[in-house]
Amino acid sequence: MQFHHDGYVSGDPRVLPASGTGVDRPSELPDEVDVLIVGSGPAGMIAAAQLAQFPGITTRLVERRPGRLEIGQADGIQARSVETFDAFGFAERIIAEAYRITEMAFWKPDPADPTRIARAARTIDDPTGISEYPHLIVNQARVLDYFAEVMVNAPTRMTPDYGFEFRDLRIDDETGAGEHPVAVTLARTSGEDAGEERVVRAKYVIGADGARSGVRRAIGCTLAGDQANHAWGVMDVLVVTDFPDIRTKCAIQSHEGGSILLIPREGGYLFRMYVDLGEVPVGGEEALRATTITEIIAQANRIMHPYHLDVRDVAWHSVYEVGHRLADRFDDVPVDEIGIRLPRVFITGDACHTHSAKAGQGMNVSMQDGFNLGWKLGHVLDGRSPASLLSTYAAERRVVAKELIDFDRQWSALMAARPEDLQSPTELEEFYVRTAEFPAGFLTQYEPSMLIAEPRHQESATGFPIGKRFKSAPVVRVCDANPVHLGHHAKADGRWRIYVFADAARAGEASSVTEWAEWIAHSPESPVLAHTPEGGDIDAWFDVKVVYRQDHTGVDIGAVPDAFLPRVGRFGLVDYEKVYAADPLDDIFEARGIHHDGAVVVVRPDQYVADVLPLTATGELAAFFTAIMRP
Amino acid sequence: MQFHHDGYVSGDPRVLPASGTGVDRPSELPDEVDVLIVGSGPAGMIAAAQLAQFPGITTRLVERRPGRLEIGQADGIQARSVETFDAFGFAERIIAEAYRITEMAFWKPDPADPTRIARAARTIDDPTGISEYPHLIVNQARVLDYFAEVMVNAPTRMTPDYGFEFRDLRIDDETGAGEHPVAVTLARTSGEDAGEERVVRAKYVIGADGARSGVRRAIGCTLAGDQANHAWGVMDVLVVTDFPDIRTKCAIQSHEGGSILLIPREGGYLFRMYVDLGEVPVGGEEALRATTITEIIAQANRIMHPYHLDVRDVAWHSVYEVGHRLADRFDDVPVDEIGIRLPRVFITGDACHTHSAKAGQGMNVSMQDGFNLGWKLGHVLDGRSPASLLSTYAAERRVVAKELIDFDRQWSALMAARPEDLQSPTELEEFYVRTAEFPAGFLTQYEPSMLIAEPRHQESATGFPIGKRFKSAPVVRVCDANPVHLGHHAKADGRWRIYVFADAARAGEASSVTEWAEWIAHSPESPVLAHTPEGGDIDAWFDVKVVYRQDHTGVDIGAVPDAFLPRVGRFGLVDYEKVYAADPLDDIFEARGIHHDGAVVVVRPDQYVADVLPLTATGELAAFFTAIMRP
Ligand SMILES: Cc1cc2nc3c(=O)[nH]c(=O)nc-3n(C[C@H](O)[C@H](O)[C@H](O)COP(=O)(O)OP(=O)(O)OC[C@H]3O[C@@H](n4cnc5c(N)ncnc54)[C@H](O)[C@@H]3O)c2cc1C
Numbered sequence A, B: 001m002q003f004h005h006d007g008y009v010s011g012d013p014r015v016l017p018a019s020g021t022g023v024d025r026p027s028e029l030p031d032e033v034d035v036l037i038v039g040s041g042p043a044g045m046i047a048a049a050q051l052a053q054f055p056g057i058t059t060r061l062v063e064r065r066p067g068r069l070e071i072g073q074a075d076g077i078q079a080r081s082v083e084t085f086d087a088f089g090f091a092e093r094i095i096a097e098a099y100r101i102t103e104m105a106f107w108k109p110d111p112a113d114p115t116r117i118a119r120a121a122r123t124i125d126d127p128t129g130i131s132e133y134p135h136l137i138v139n140q141a142r143v144l145d146y147f148a149e150v151m152v153n154a155p156t157r158m159t160p161d162y163g164f165e166f167r168d169l170r171i172d173d174e175t176g177a178g179e180h181p182v183a184v185t186l187a188r189t190s191g192e193d194a195g196e197e198r199v200v201r202a203k204y205v206i207g208a209d210g211a212r213s214g215v216r217r218a219i220g221c222t223l224a225g226d227q228a229n230h231a232w233g234v235m236d237v238l239v240v241t242d243f244p245d246i247r248t249k250c251a252i253q254s255h256e257g258g259s260i261l262l263i264p265r266e267g268g269y270l271f272r273m274y275v276d277l278g279e280v281p282v283g284g285e286e287a288l289r290a291t292t293i294t295e296i297i298a299q300a301n302r303i304m305h306p307y308h309l310d311v312r313d314v315a316w317h318s319v320y321e322v323g324h325r326l327a328d329r330f331d332d333v334p335v336d337e338i339g340i341r342l343p344r345v346f347i348t349g350d351a352c353h354t355h356s357a358k359a360g361q362g363m364n365v366s367m368q369d370g371f372n373l374g375w376k377l378g379h380v381l382d383g384r385s386p387a388s389l390l391s392t393y394a395a396e397r398r399v400v401a402k403e404l405i406d407f408d409r410q411w412s413a414l415m416a417a418r419p420e421d422l423q424s425p426t427e428l429e430e431f432y433v434r435t436a437e438f439p440a441g442f443l444t445q446y447e448p449s450m451l452i453a454e455p456r457h458q459e460s461a462t463g464f465p466i467g468k469r470f471k472s473a474p475v476v477r478v479c480d481a482n483p484v485h486l487g488h489h490a491k492a493d494g495r496w497r498i499y500v501f502a503d504a505a506r507a508g509e510a511s512s513v514t515e516w517a518e519w520i521a522h523s524p525e526s527p528v529l530a531h532t533p534e535g536g537d538i539d540a541w542f543d544v545k546v547v548y549r550q551d552h553t554g555v556d557i558g559a560v561p562d563a564f565l566p567r568v569g570r571f572g573l574v575d576y577e578k579v580y581a582a583d584p585l586d587d588i589f590e591a592r593g594i595h596h597d598g599a600v601v602v603v604r605p606d607q608y609v610a611d612v613l614p615l616t617a618t619g620e621l622a623a624f625f626t627a628i629m630r631p
């Protein structure tokens, strides 16, 4: 964490000084905003938390509920989400309070007596070390709480506007509409003026309003997918039981009675069970939805035989019905107008894709939607980038949603299959282990676009695949000999990151790194010089870091080029935290396949690798940014 | 973190439900309190944070300042303090914002040109892996902020009473005084009624009012120690410099100009320098105290030659004068009345011991004073223990203070010595590495007393020395296969901990562990049965845990004795988080020298090992608690 560079400020460094729209932010929802977000679920809250970092942008988030979410909904937090929380500064706290999954157990009919279940297998949750972050379970409400804290501590001092319901929107013709072409009709849901409507005009609207999205309807998107919904009885309960794996994530298949997914929860006592209620029968929807908690418990006890659940308290329960559905588009631009018109309204999260709860994806993928869109809107509204950037949101995220739905279909089918229908008795466990990178959130790889370069130079750093998220590795910070994770310094501050991995030369010696540093600091071609706002710190929009091959005692900080020791803040102090050395015990150059001539790795504000280049390809680097940033 | 056992509560689990005196806690200082703490420094705040956990006790803390500390004072946080912060639940957050020391550099006159300084050595800060916790630097104000948060989140919802100055106190004769024998005169320091005096009566008073303690004076303690104070010019500054180690802790000795201790600070830019101003000359105190910041900076630049400090901003500066002084006693009982009369008034922290800032001890040792005293007062006032427990505070902590002062004298002398006066050129670095356990806070070993057993059975667990703090080691929690640190579950909740380390038998097999579990759960001799309050959970006052020798898959939780799976809360749920297994990669039985017949390790609420016993020595275990707990 870096702070105090503009002078000592006494207090929590997580509370950033208010600036821009955060100074005297009106508590009332204004008539005109830059971005209006509908819905305070994970997708809406992360987008808001990201946009809240841009002092010049007015973002408001409306939510139908009168206040924060208190209970229920999703709870699975994949490692990619924890990595994302770290970028927003609250990973360590949510880890401390969440349940951590390290193993999963598989229970099946006991071959000796199929009326009884027996433990068939135990698998390690992350057997290959996909991530240094854990796989967690914690109530969605807590995730939203942390994002709310990030928002209010941001320079814009943002808080959600509770008690407003989205009714409809109209996008005025670009030409006549002025700056705020989207007119959104809202209604108060509580308080004295409940029911009262008002119109708020926005430059952009994010529909993060869940599976029954009104924003989706308003822009005329349609959902495609399974006709039939699958239903689970879900319960968050406090129980006394003789089932030995009650604090372990379990997939439990009974011989005849169906299956259960058991998810231990935060705090050491609570757990969630998904009791499979099967496909929602046509005409039988009402009956299924009326399934009582007593029936869910009875069904669970049948499946668990010979073990018994003595339910002492029910914290929450629901019949959760969901189909595999995908919106035909993720913004207001119809397919035949792509390239002709730019989007003004976006849908994110459950509003554009739904899938089963079993793979624990809903909240996670929704957050990545919001993270993807948030910085792009920030850059366009901030004047950093052309509005064409916004088309990449739908292009990138729709592919991910499609892959997710396909994966989830397979996983759900396997979970629901009766043991005798499986190809092999261990098919379920094997699938789980084989596909682990997917549910952990790391398989996403964006296709080449204006934001993702063609992989022309991937060989410069084979371990940073272009289009995938930057996978961190340990390094040592030179100035203070601190062992750190290089990627963990990539905060959700909206900045592009350029990592320079050195060739064999030492800091300061004549080398490609020294030449590159000279170029980035002084060449008229330099993207940092070309695109950094006048009067701003040189690292305001670009975070340029270097990693040397020597250990930290072999790097003389006095010889490091100035490009990696920028002057910042009103005192022109030196930022020493951009210079790193390899950790001899765990060499990042080896671990990430860095070419012996070095490499430049360009990383987006949402942590995805946009390009990998040799140190000498300065022209290409400049061209990449020319296409996506305003001069 | 364990929660939700009395039902789901939506919100931050760190905010405990209000209870006892925390329900409708009066904002005004009442006329009668159980404990009155004077001073909101580290000693007072930790004692308050500890006492705040006891719902039945009314603790108030008065502080002369109108509000929180904002800047200045100490900043060195030894690993033992971070371990303590973990017990109070905020280690991960303060680690994230603090500067972390991993190395220290030693600069000396360059042998080739002694007018210039040159780097002579670099040493690893914790070369032997004394602790899994880091050595940090962060402003004292932040430490106090975190304790304030712990207090207000505790069941008693405690907050400091700012703007009250201690004037005097009188201890009434025990016989006639009733329940609140200490009459304390306070005066308001701010607001409309500034200067107004009032009397608050207390059962006990903690003087945590710093080096010029009024409480100390009021109970007639005297300070012994050096006549002369040593003085440093201290400055917290933002600087541009060419000194390469500016973000590394450095001891810098110049040939003639004196020495500097450089301490990088939180946030990446700020640092502190202690510029040695030498002994305070008799008669010259005023002149020395008048040393300006300009003079301190000039002196620093002379010492740093040929490097230069261009100071851009001064956050704080002071002439910090301190002597090596120790109070003759730490409570109101004169030496000749020890054993006859029990203490009512205690002094802690700087009020009873002062020493140089160089070893970075002031805040740390003061916190251990407060931690030591806090739970003892809690236990006595809560009716758990006899008042005789309170005599152990002075007995234990005065020895520690004495050792600290001796250590600090050596360290200060070495730091101040001119290079040519040292026995060897590397004497300073060697002393630093050799004595590392001391400044890290782990050398404290309490002598046998009612709270520390005679080491009759130390061979049962040689790695848990009786009288030293319980040194954690990795284990695996059986119920959820989570790798955890056994000691990190020891929260500052005022409970005694009994760790059972198993013999070779498996859970449930006939073995000493099974017999011990039977005994603790059912024997009339069992301390847990004898001393747990009626109607309370069985783990209310004692936290009994077991560690098996098998790996976690070798422990069948269904076979573990009930003593290690207690029923808690209003639903009688099973607490599964007391059963552990060895981590085969880092075996606690090996690491801590556990005897093959197993061991019982008794740990105090402040994390010190009180006793180590064989599993069969149940009588001795019972006797230990009989002496210190009420039936
Ligand atoms: C009742 C319920 C139970 C669920 N149970 C599970 C589960 O058991 N397991 C699981 O994995 N996932 C579950 N989910 C799904 C999971 O919560 C979602 O995948 C995830 O929250 C998606 O995030 P989101 O931000 O897209 O939408 P949501 O979290 O659904 O957030 C949408 C928000 O928009 C608000 N909103 C909706 N319409 C309007 C409007 N017109 N105006 C203003 N605000 C509006 C809603 O109140 C809500 O706060 C459940 C969802 C719901 C709603």
Ligand SMILES: Cc1cc2nc3c(=O)[nH]c(=O)nc-3n(C[C@H](O)[C@H](O)[C@H](O)COP(=O)(O)OP(=O)(O)OC[C@H]3O[C@@H](n4cnc5c(N)ncnc54)[C@H](O)[C@@H]3O)c2cc1C
Residues within 6 Å of the ligand: B038, B039, B040, B041, B042, B043, B044, B062, B063, B064, B065, B072, B073, B074, B075, B076, B140, B164, B165, B166, B167, B208, B209, B210, B211, B212, B213, B214, B234, B318, B320, B348, B349, B350, B351, B356, B357, B358, B360, B361, B362, B363, B366
């Ligand atoms: C100005 C100053 C500068 C320091 N600089 C350094 C340094 O550079 N390096 C270092 O290692 N240590 C320094 N210290 C010492 C370090 O802060 C202490 O060792 C540490 O704080 C001890 O904690 P404590 O709780 O015992 O006392 P303190 O932190 O001193 O707290 C005592 C508290 O009691 C309050 N108080 C005092 N008298 C009364 C009264 N009559 N009524 C009510 N309240 C009262 C004070 O306002 C204060 O908040 C400094 C201390 C001070 C006061």
